[in-house]
Amino acid sequence: MHLLRVQVPEFRALKNVDIEFEKDFIPKVFPLGSQNGGGKSTLLQLIFVLLHCSSHPDRLPFLNNLLAQVSIPEGESHKVLAKMDIWDGEKVVSMEFLCCNDTFLESLKSNGTATIGDISFASPFREKPLTEKQSQTSGKISQSTNEMNNLKVITEMTEVQKSDIMGKKTLLEEQLKLLNAELEVTKQEISVVRSMVESLMEFLRVEKLHYITGSSNAEKQPLLCRIVGMEVSETKSFLSKLADKIFLAAPSTQVYLFLSPDNRKLLFKAGTVDNYGTALKESKTKLPGFFTYNITSTEVITKSFIVARDQDFAERVNTGRYSGDHYQQVLNEMKQLLATGKKILPQLNPKDNTVEGVRFTTEDGTELYPENLSHGELKRLGICVWSRKIENAIVLMDEVENAFHPDWQYQIVLDLTEWGPTNQYILATHSYELCRALTPAHVKDLEPKLLPVR
Amino acid sequence: MSFQSKKEHEQLIEQQCQAIMKSTHIRNKIVVLCEGDIPTPGLRTVIGYQQLQKRPDADFYTACIPSSWTQKKPEFFSCGGRGNVLDTYFKLLELHREPRSDSYLDRNRLFAIVDLDLQVQPTGKDYLFPNTEAIFKSLYQGTKVNQQKASQHRIWVTGLIYKEAYFLIPELQPVFDDYSVPLTFNSQPLQLENIYLALGNDMDSDTNLMDNLTTACERISYCTELDCSSINQLKSSWLTQFQSVTDKEQKDELVYALLMIKPVKKYWEEQTQPEPNPFNPPLERLRDRLTLAIGHFYSTEGEKSDTEHHIPIFFKTLHQFV
Structure with a gap:
């Protein structure tokens, strides 16, 4: 999958956004820049939520939280939330997400494409x-x-x-x-x-419009999706396929528009930041494509040890001998990522030998405290483990450079293309160093475009 | 320098030195001065980078750094033309004769790399080698870097005539073949061999080469089959040899000889074209992306212990100074 183009006429800080992410660009890494408050994070979240949540009923509450911030202007029948062109490996799929009201239905009816009695989005x-x-x-x-x-x-x-x-x-x-x-x-x-x-x-089916959701607070302006040249059943099937191919990684201290307003407030209330973390953790159980990079990214690393151990054990069961080297491979990969002289190992519970975390040592086995590792090192490890599992997907990353030394800001572009070479990466960033690993044409911006004089 | 007074030139060099010295990025790192447009101060932002007409020259070398070299990477600074690079190098050394607290630069980790070119550029200032040609003779043996002597050199010259010649070496043919945009040369799918033939055929119309034939011929003296008695003889013997040899190693030697003496910039800049197609990118943008792919080639080569490519060996040498 490759996001070729995204257009957002208006959504929060975003105005007249029209960005192309060229298919033939190598590497498929696109930094996205703007001033603070320019809407980079909003754009990534909008793309992610529309594509990740639209086809899964249990994810619709996240979509509804986002839609609560959309209103159709007075006197209008609909509002286009976003248009996206996606390359699915064989063809360009042009999709449009729009919020509509009953006037929109009336206008369609008056076009005479379908004859129908009283219908309403209510x-x-x-x-x-x-x-x-x-x-x-x-x-x-x-x-x-x-x-x-x-x-x-x-x-x-x-x-x-x-x-x-x-x-x-x-x-x-x-x-x-x-x-x-x-x-x-x-x-x-x-x-x-x-x-x-x-x-x-x-x-709607006759009009080739797929009804996605209408939340209680958006009763009169539900979200529809139309894909050029596709019947509704095909649109549903495509959205479902796409949902597994879209990922968002961002800092845990980010404001996420897809959380409920009450949860969003927790981030700014004294003494409730931990609760925000809990809300995020809970949301991640329902949004498998969502990843936050922070100190807790060791969870992902721990899981990778468990998976490797189980793979080795499965091979033992299937072949009758201990031939698997998945665990060793994980150890080697992690060692390569850490600064020279440091090793990472699973932390075992002394009672039952279950893997309960990770520990760090020097080459000679001396225990290192987590503070001996930089935040950047842990973050890089976490991203590596996370992105290696992703293939042929659209990966949206916000502020990936935070906690990275300039060398690693440059390096992360090379790392991502090595760890997940088939993916497209869109990186909301403030880092000049990161951009230097690419060409100026790879870099996209959200600044308002100048329009020709009429 | 023709449009600048000596004083203006010195001021420019001084400014450039100050910019390098005060750059926090260079702390505990190797600094390499190279040719290329001096970046405008204050443009180190994402949008500033996006608005560049083309990728900074220094970034090509950065892209060639071996992929496993992830920390304390060398920092490249574009310092203008070849003369400016050398003037900046010596000025920085002069400013750092004594340790100073207002600079992040470590003079023991200061390097420069400049194009060989056809004109000989004096180094002066009591440097170990009096000019670029002397550096070349010490640093290269035939088509290869003399690795015994490489670590002596703080000022490197390219082993080919210009940095751009490294964009056209035979080993890059698969990079062009696999490139996402089909490339052409003289309206035919891009085959480097056709570019070499064009370069060979154009030898006798290149006044720069004609004026510096003696220097050029000394460089390629390892190709004993070439007749350097005149430009016409050189052209004819090179073409004959190139079209008759079948041994790949011999053929590559001839190509490297050609790329050491024949200016290639216009072939790179004007004649490496995408296929005519309204969807293909503008040339400047395409070249930027191609150099990124070429940088990746050299970066990957740098991971091989037995590589003989000049640029990876340059980095191998630099790595000793981390």
Whole structure:
């Protein structure tokens, strides 16, 4: 996969963004520059969330958090959030993500491409309260039925008691009648709404528009995706394939627009930064393409030891002898990345020998404390382990140069192309040294483009 | 220097020296002065880099650094023309006769590399070798670097006529073949052999070569089959030899001989073209990317212990000073 072009008319700080990432450029590494606040991080997050979350229902909340910051201008029928051209290895796929309102549907209808009755983007949101109502009514019916079944007239009862029970029974029967009538109405309403949703989806299908999401706060402006020349089923399938080929790596102290507003606030509240870290960690469990580089990137390194150990063990089971050298390979690779004289080893739990972390030693085995390793070294190790697993993907990296000496800022370009040679890298950066490893044409900027005089 | 007074020139050199001395990047590192446009101060930003018309010359050498040399890499500084590079080199040495606290430069790790060219450039200032040609004779034996003597040299000259000649050595043919944009020479798919033939055929119309024939012929005296009695004889003997030898090693020797004496810049700059196609990039941009790929070739070569390429051996020598 290769992102050939991205266009963002307007989203937060981004205005009239139109950037090309040429397919024939080697290496496929593109620094992206702008002033502080120019929108580099926003652009990377927008691309990532649109491509990584659009096809997975469990990732839609992240997309909705981002969409909460989009509003269609007064009097407009839609707003194009982003257009992207992607090279899928065989052809250029041109996709457009747009937020729309019902006026957009009206305009499509008036074009006469489809004949349809009342449809609205609000329809999918009508079903939920109705099903809740249905569930509540069913509950009440069940409760009343139980109550009624418990009302039994027995011979030992006095006439007054008997009459009281009969009265209650009559009341419950009336109530049940009403509830059943209400349930029936609700069911009919649900059926109508479902039929409207089906009509809406069918209408969109005919228009080759894939309905991605409409969050509760974006009820009237859901997100649609259109891919030139593709039917909706093909669009869905392409988005699903693409979701596995898009990655974002960024600092853990970054503000992530795809987190909920409450979680975003944690970063700036005294004493709650750790909670922000927890929120990020949680988001990573649902966003497999998301990676943060910080001191905790040792988690990735630890995991690589475990995977290598298991691969060696699997070979032992399959071949009957200890022939695997995955663990040794990982050790060697890590050693090459560390400064001369340092080694990295898995930290074993003395009780059960499980791998619980990593430790660092000198060549002669003397233990090194983590503070003897620079943040840059740990970060480089983490990126190496992470990026080696990625193939033929679009990798977006924010502030990759932080904590790197100028030599390593230059080196990271060479490293990335060695660790993941089939990937395309888009690096939001402030580093001149990083750019020097490439040509001026590789470097892209977000500065507003001058337009010709009319 | 013709448009500059001596005083202006000295001021320029002094400014350049101060810029190098105060560059925090060079602390505990090897500094190499090279030819190329002096960068405009204050442009060391991402956008500043993007707006450059072409990749800085110094960055070609940086791209050639062997890939395993990841820390304390040498820092290259473009200092203008060959004369300016040498003047800057000697001025820096002069300024660092005594240790000084206002400079990050370590004079023991200061180097320069300049193009061989056809005109001989004096070094002066009591340097071990009086001129560029004397450096060349000491530093190279035939087509190879004399590694016994390499570590004596603080001022290197290229073993080929210009840095650009290193963009056209025979070993680069696969790099051009595999390049993402199809390249042409004289409207044909780019074959280096055709460029060599064109260079050979153009020998007798090159006034620079004619004027410096004696210097040129001394350089290529290892090719005993070449007749250096006149430019026409040289041309004719080179073409005859080149078209008749089948042994690859002999053929490469002839190519290297040609690239030591025949100016190649215009062949590189004007005649290495992409295939006509509206989607192909502008020439300047294409050349930038090609030099990046060529730099990668030399960087990879530098990882081989038995490499005989000049540039990797230059770095191997420099590495002794880390």
